Amino acid sequence: MLLRHTTDKIQERKALVVNPAKTCQPIGAMYAALGIHRCLPHSHGSQGCCSYHRSTLTRHYREPIMAATSSFTEGSSVFGGQANLLESISNIFTVYDPDIIAVHTTCLSETIGDDIAQIIAKAQADGKIPEGKSVIHANTPSYVGSHVTGFANMVKNMVMYFSKSSDLKREQINIIPGWVEPADMREMKRLTTAMGIKTVLFPDTSDVLDAPQTGRHQFYPKGGVTIPQLQTSGDSKATISLGEFTSLPAAKALDAKCKVPFHSLDIPIGLTATDRFIQTLHDVTGAAVPDEITDERGKMVDIITDMQQYFYGKRVALAGDPDQLIPLTEFLVTLGMQPVYIVTGTPGKRFEERMSEILTDAVPDAKCKQAGDMFLLHQWIKQESVDLLIGNTYGKYIARDEDIPFIRFGFPILDRVGHSYLPNVGYAGGIRLLEKLLNAILDRQDSMSLEESFELVM
Ligand code: SF4
Numbered sequence: 188m189l190l191r192h193t194t195d196k197i198q199e200r201k202a203l204v205v206n207p208a209k210t211c212q213p214i215g216a217m218y219a220a221l222g223i224h225r226c227l228p229h230s231h232g233s234q235g236c237c238s239y240h241r242s243t244l245t246r247h248y249r250e251p252i253m254a255a256t257s258s259f260t261e262g263s264s265v266f267g268g269q270a271n272l273l274e275s276i277s278n279i280f281t282v283y284d285p286d287i288i289a290v291h292t293t294c295l296s297e298t299i300g301d302d303i304a305q306i307i308a309k310a311q312a313d314g315k316i317p318e319g320k321s322v323i324h325a326n327t328p329s330y331v332g333s334h335v336t337g338f339a340n341m342v343k344n345m346v347m348y349f350s351k352s353s354d355l356k357r358e359q360i361n362i363i364p365g366w367v368e369p370a371d372m373r374e375m376k377r378l379t380t381a382m383g384i385k386t387v388l389f390p391d392t393s394d395v396l397d398a399p400q401t402g403r404h405q406f407y408p409k410g411g412v413t414i415p416q417l418q419t420s421g422d423s424k425a426t427i428s429l430g431e432f433t434s435l436p437a438a439k440a441l442d443a444k445c446k447v448p449f450h451s452l453d454i455p456i457g458l459t460a461t462d463r464f465i466q467t468l469h470d471v472t473g474a475a476v477p478d479e480i481t482d483e484r485g486k487m488v489d490i491i492t493d494m495q496q497y498f499y500g501k502r503v504a505l506a507g508d509p510d511q512l513i514p515l516t517e518f519l520v521t522l523g524m525q526p527v528y529i530v531t532g533t534p535g536k537r538f539e540e541r542m543s544e545i546l547t548d549a550v551p552d553a554k555c556k557q558a559g560d561m562f563l564l565h566q567w568i569k570q571e572s573v574d575l576l577i578g579n580t581y582g583k584y585i586a587r588d589e590d591i592p593f594i595r596f597g598f599p600i601l602d603r604v605g606h607s608y609l610p611n612v613g614y615a616g617g618i619r620l621l622e623k624l625l626n627a628i629l630d631r632q633d634s635m636s637l638e639e640s641f642e643l644v645m
Contacts, residue, residue, distance in 0.1 A: 190588045193562065195569035205562035206581065208506045209532025212327035213291045214240045215338030215366065217254055220289035222390020223345070224411030227285040231272055231303065232293025233259040247599040248396040248607050253406065255279050259295060268301050276322060277315045285407065286414060290324040291341065297328035321414060323348040333533040335432050335508050338366050343437040345389055345417055352421035352445035359385040360471060361423045361447065363437050365430030365454045365510045366598065367612060369397040374610035382474040387420045388412060397608050421445030425471045429454045430510030431537060454510050455612045457518025458487060483614035490618055491522065494625050499523040501628060506530045506564050506578035507597035509538040516542060520549045528567045530559040561585065575627055592627040
C-alpha cells in the first residue's frame with residue numbers, strides 16, 4: 188500500500204530510511220559462523236533478536252537454523268550480560284556439545300558495552316570451556332553497517348582466533364568466498380579440485396545449509412571448515428579473497444598476522460570475474476586449467492552469443508549487497524545490457540567508486556547509491572522505467588507495482604525454494620544466470636506480444 192504513494196519527486200533525506208536494502212549485522216555473523224564445522228552461533232542479547240535472525244536465515248535456506256541466545260532480561264540490560272553469557276557457555280557445552288561457540292553481539296549488548304573478549308577469557312579461566320573446545324566472538328552492532336559488515340567481522344575473527352603460522356609452508360591456498368550461497372561455495376571447491384589445488388575455504392556453508400535429506404536429523408551436519416583447517420590457514424601460500432566488503436578484512440588480517448599474501452578479487456559472478464578468478468588460481472599455484480573448465484567457459488561464451496541480441500540495450504535496476512552487485516553489474520554490461528539504477532543498503536564509498544569504473548563508459552547516465560533504500564530505487568523507476576528488476580524478495584513489491592519482470596537474486600529470498608542449491612558463480616553459475624535473464628525477458632515479450640506476432644520459434 189505504501190508503495191502506491193511513492194512519488195517520483197526525490198527529496199534529500201538524511202535521517203530517514205524507507206524500505207531498507209539491507210538487514211542487521213548479526214544475521215551475517217550467524218551465517219558466517221554456520222560455515223564452521225560443529226559450530227553453534229550464539230546471540231549475545233535478547234531473545235527477540237535471535238529469533239529474528241534465525242527465522243530470516245531459516246526462511247532463505249529452508250533449513251532449521253540452530254543458534255543460542257544469552258536471553259537478556261531487564262536485569263542484564265541494566266547490569267550487563269556477563270553472568271548470562273558465562274552461564275550460556277556452560278549450558279551449551281553441556282547440552283549441545285558443539286566444537287565451537289561463535290558469539291556475536293546485538294544492539295543492546297553493544298550499547299551496554301559488554302566486553303566479550305574479557306568474558307570469554309573469564310569463562311576459560313573458570314573452566315567453563317572444555318578441553319579442545321573453542322569460543323570466539325565478533326562485535327556486530329547493528330546501528331552501523333549491515334548484515335554484510337557482520338559477516339565480514341565474523342570471518343575476520345576466524346583469522347584472529349585460529350590462524351597460526353609455523354615454519355612449515357603448506358602447498359595450499361586460502362579462499363575466502365564472501366557471502367555466497369552454499370552451492371556457490373561447493374562450486375568454488377569443484378573448480379579448485381578440478382585444477383588439483385588444495386584449499387582452505389572459509390567459511391564453508393556447503394553441506395551445512397544445503398545438506399541432503401537423509402530422514403535422520405543431524406544437529407551438526409557434515410559440512411563446514413574445521414578448526415584444524417582454519418589453524419593451517421596461516422601456513423598457506425596465499426589467500427584469494429572474494430569481495431572487498433565481505434572478505435578483504437579477513438585477508439588483510441591474515442597477512443598482518445601470519446604474512447600470507449592475498450589477492451583481492453570480485454566474487455566470480457559472470458564471465459570476466461570468473462576469468463579473473465581462474466587466472467589468479469593459475470598464477471598463484473601454477474596449476475593448469477583443465478579442459479573441463481575451458482569447455483565450460485566455451486559453452487558459456489556460445490550461449491552468450493546466442494542470447495546477446497535479446498539482452499542488448501535492456502534497462503536493468505538492481506538492489507542488493509555490494510560484493511554481489513559489482514560483478515553482476517559488470518556481467519550485465521558484458522551482455523550489452525544497461526544497468527541504469529543500482530542501490531545497496533550497505534554503506535561504503537568504495538561501492539560507488541567500483542560502479543563508476545564499470546559504468547562510466549558503458550552507461551554514463553547510470554545512478555548508483557550506497558547506503559540507499561528500496562524507496563529511492565522505486566522513485567528512480569517511477570521517473571523512467573526499466574525492462575528488468577533484479578533483487579531480493581523485497582523487490583517483488585516494486586516489480587508488481589510497476590509491472591516489471593523480476594529476477595530474485597541475493598539475500599534474503601523468502602518466497603522461493605531451491606536458490607541455495609544451485610550456483611551463481613563460475614561458468615556453470617553464469618550459464619544459470621543467463622537462462623534466468625533470458626527467460627524473464629522473453630516471458631514478458633511472449634505475454635505482451637499481439638496474436639499475429641506471437642512466435643513459436645524465437
Ligand atoms: S537491529 Fe539490533 S535490536 Fe534489531 S534485531 Fe538486529 S541486533 Fe536486534
